[in-house]
Amino acid sequence: MEFCPTCGTLLQYERATPSRFFCPACPYVCYLESNVKIKRRQHLVKKEIEPVFTKEEMKAGGAETDATCPFCGYGRALFKQMQIRSADEPASTIYECLKCEKIWRED
Structure with a gap:
């Protein structure tokens, strides 16, 4: 995860030519080199919901x-x-x- 150094918002990734991270809240853009790869995706596990009343x-x-x-x-x-x-x-x-x-x- 990368955050905007200007406003702190989570940066979004855009796979274009060239690839870039951009901030949806302000005009910050960070262009990436061609050898950068996203290596791992985090899979979220859905939690069991505990009932309020049995x-x-x-x-x-x-x-x-x-x-x-x-x-x-x-x-x-x-x-x-x-x-x-x-x-x-x-x-x-x-x-x-x-x-x-x-x-x-x-x-």
């Missing part, structure tokens, strides 16, 4: 409501409300479908 907690403390599941379209779900952002923001509602048991959130 299925047992949803079933034990969740109340039923009319909510349409975005995955299967069923019209009933369990829900819980939780303050996960700052205090001046509204609470988030976490739903679990009673048919397919998928979990989704509405802010």
Whole structure:
């Protein structure tokens, strides 16, 4: 990774003739020599998402409501409300479908 020495933005690579790094935020350009190669690409690994509530907690403390599941379209779900952002923001509602048991959130 290369960063712009002028503004600190991540430089973008353009394979043209000649190759160059350029800054998308300011007019900085750095032309590269012809013998420079990108040798390695970093492959990102998708992390497992940890649930806010376990299925047992949803079933034990969740109340039923009319909510349409975005995955299967069923019209009933369990829900819980939780303050996960700052205090001046509204609470988030976490739903679990009673048919397919998928979990989704509405802010």
